[in-house]
Amino acid sequence: MxxxxxxxxxxxxxxxxxxxxxxxxxxxxxxxxxxxxxxxxxxxxxxxxxxxxxxxxxxxxxxxxxxxxxxxxxxxxxxxxxxxxxxxxxxxxxxxxxxxxxxxxxxxxLSMENPKKSTTYVEDSLTSWLQFLENQHEQFKQAIPTKNTYLTGLTHAFFPKIRLVAPKKTEIRPLFLLHASFFCMKKVVACYDNSQPYQYIADILHRFVDIVEEEAKGLFHSAIAFQLDSLLNESRQLIRSELLEQEEPFIREWFYVYQFTWNDVFQRRNWMTTELKELENYRSLQAELAKTHLLFLQKRDEEALKLVKEYEDVYAPYLFHWIQALVLHKANNRLENWLSVSLPIMTKYIHSEPTYERKRQLTKHLLKLLSDFSLHMKQDAIFLEALRTLLPYSYGEYEWHLFERKEFRKWVELQLWMGFELNGLETYKLNQIKKADPYALFPLYHTAIHKALEQRNKTAYKEAASLLNVLHSLYKKEKLEDVWLQYLFQLKERTKRLRSFQEELKKGRYSYD
Structure with a gap:
């Protein structure tokens, strides 16, 4: 209190x-x-x-x-x-x-009440905006009772309050809010130290990155307005400068801001050639990423992919955005070239991620992109290759793909490779395979019987005998009675010391002699 x-x-x-x-x-x-x-x-x-x-x-x-x-x-x-x-x-x-x-x-x-400089700004001045944001931020910090509430307050209190006082002009408002989001990102990163978990900081940053993306899209049409020319040029230089100065582990978030603003804002002013020349003075990951994105936007894929090949693993996290952009724009010819270079890098990156959840998340995202590409191109070779190389994280998509295509034998091979047991598989799928291709299920039942016998107890022996009955019916459907008898003879020989199992065989519905 x-x-x-x-x-x-x-x-x-x-x-x-x-x-x-x-x-x-x-x-x-x-x-x-x-x-x-x-x-x-x-x-x-x-x-x-x-x-x-x-x-x-x-x-x-x-x-x-x-x-x-x-x-x-x-x-x-x-x-x-x-x-x-x-x-x-x-x-x-x-x-x-x-x-x-x-x-x-x-x-x-009395002069300290509502100081004028903290409540006003010049509507067409970036310098004035930034000073206003800084003053408002100072007031916000003074009102926060403890440091523990600072980051939450920045997201849920400070930025919503800034949104309320943003310019009303539709061509200026998105740019102001974009800078306000960028301002908040810098304040969030300044809080990062060993006492704050990286993921906590990253999650807050991504909220503001999402706002930058949204406001950049809002600027798409107004970016060509003459009255914004000076503001946009200052913004371009500021965002480049901040990217080049940013250090790990937050380069990715700063590069996203660079991408989104160039996608929808700065390229409308045809500044890309100038930007590339200015970036030539720098040799760093940040600068190379910026160059690659500008080359990508100019469709100079050969030059862009040359940089991708040079940096490979370091570029892996950034490739998803470029691939997604090509899929969204149905740029299939370009996409094929990008995938030929990028897919092995992205696959390796996914396998190297530290947690299953992260691997699964990236796999799902990538496979969705490749699935859309396959539908447009009416060929699924790349998609299938990704399904195979991303196992086990692609199991859900691969299993569904094989079953829908009625490739039941490959579907069974996948279950065995994953180590799944027969009683854990969906009954309706097993029944459908029994009708369409009984032979495909042979390996599943043989494996299930073998595992049951390994348990060496009466319950497992009853389960094995029950599975034998089903397997026998499958052999009959395939008209392979002679093969069945040979298999049964060998099984009885191998298990002749398992008296309880032999008893179960005698109780069985079918004759095994």
Missing amino acids: EHFATWLINTYPLSSNNNRQLLQHGLRLFRQGNVIDAYVEETSIIGKIQDNGIKHVLIDTEITDLSRCSCGLNDLCAHQLASFLTIWSQTKTIASLIDSWKETSDSTP
């Missing part, structure tokens, strides 16, 4: 007449018993106030911008204040709070 009290006193100084009226209204509601209910739940205060109807209050004491009241006010209201005063009075006196409030207000110069 002390953190929220400090924020309240600093944010709403009593030197302001409006804030004094707010305090008076809140005190009146509190003292007259209008607070029906107020309680603490983790870091929140939840209240119910009688004031011209019931008002429902939620105060987040750590991320104050998430607080709200059903009265509809965006700022702190008297209902929220009355709820806080109720909770405060349970452990401390209201008089002590108001005394501290008055003392702090008396020592705060």
Whole structure:
């Protein structure tokens, strides 16, 4: 509660007449018993106030911008204040709070209230935007009671608040929000150290990367507007500079920003030739990735793929976006060339990922792209090769593909290769194979019988005898009775010391002699 009290006193100084009226209204509601209910739940205060109807209050004491009241006010209201005063009075006196409030207000110069520089910006000036964002960020940091809430607040409080004050002009607003997202990304990365898990930071970064992508698409048509020329040129240089200066482990996120802005914004101004010349002065992974993307956009695939071959494994994570772009644009001839170089690199990369979940995620994504390509090209050689080389992570897609194509013998081979047991397979699929190609199931039943016998117990022997009955029916369907008898004779010879199993054979529905 002390953190929220400090924020309240600093944010709403009593030197302001409006804030004094707010305090008076809140005190009146509190003292007259209008607070029906107020309680603490983790870091929140939840209240119910009688004031011209019931008002429902939620105060987040750590991320104050998430607080709200059903009265509809965006700022702190008297209902929220009355709820806080109720909770405060349970452990401390209201008089002590108001005394501290008055003392702090008396020592705060009036000029510090709503400083003009933090609430305004020049609508067509990137420098002004960035200064405005920095000032707003400083205010946000001061309002956050603990460092633990900073990153959550940046996502759920700071950026939504910036969105509300973004320019209204449709041709400028997306660029402003793009820079606001990029600004937040830099603040997030600045928090990364050994105490913060990489994946936590990366997940937050990707939320802002998604916003950059969305706003870049919103700029697609307005990027050719003459009045944006200066803003876009400054933006181009800033984004390139930030990419080139970024270090691992977040180069990927910065490169995504570079990709998205060049896909939909900067190339509309025909700056690619100039950009490539400026990148020639740099020799780093970041610069080479940027060059490759610009060559890709210019359809200079031979030069781009030369860089892919040179860097191979290092480029692996970035190849997915280029392949996806070609699939989306149905650029099948180009895609074939890119896949011939990229697919082995991507496959190797997937197998090297540390967790099964990540391997499966990337496999699923890649196979979806290759499936779309196969449908357009009406040939599936590349898709099938990927299904095979990405096993076991491609099992779901490969199994479905084989079954739908009625390649039942290969389907059975796949189950055996994966080590799946007969009783774990879907019954309706087994029944369909029994009707269409009984011979395909022979290896599955032979293996299941062998594994049952290895368990050396009566339950397993009964299971083996039951499986033999099914297998016998399959041999009959294939008119292979002579082969069946030979198999049965050899089985009885091998198991003649297993008396319990021999008994099961004698009890069997069929004669085995």
